[in-house]
Amino acid sequence: MNEEGTDAESLVGLINQLIEPVPPEPVSLVPQTWGWVALAVLLAVLALWGLWRGHRRHVANAYRRAALAELG
Structure with missing residues (x-):
């Protein structure tokens, strides 16, 4: 494969x-x-609005949690 006159180079x-x-x-x-x-x-x-709504819902449902605590 190598022609004469050309040096075969090593991989290194x-x-x-x-x-x-x-x-x-x-x-x-x-x-x-x-x-x-x-x-x-x-x-x-939107994240702050969602947190605010969730807090309002949590506060608004306090009476339900209290009633369930008395029943249970």
Whole structure:
């Protein structure tokens, strides 16, 4: 397979000739558009609203929990 006059290079020699690739620039994890900020604010508002409603429901049902405690 090798022609005469050409040196057969070993695998180790070829590996030693490898050049390290340039590492890519780090990817920023900060949202790039205002839409993501608006979505985060909307989700936070919805979460707070849900917690507030759950608390109101819990307080409104206090009499039921008290009645069940007396029965049980």
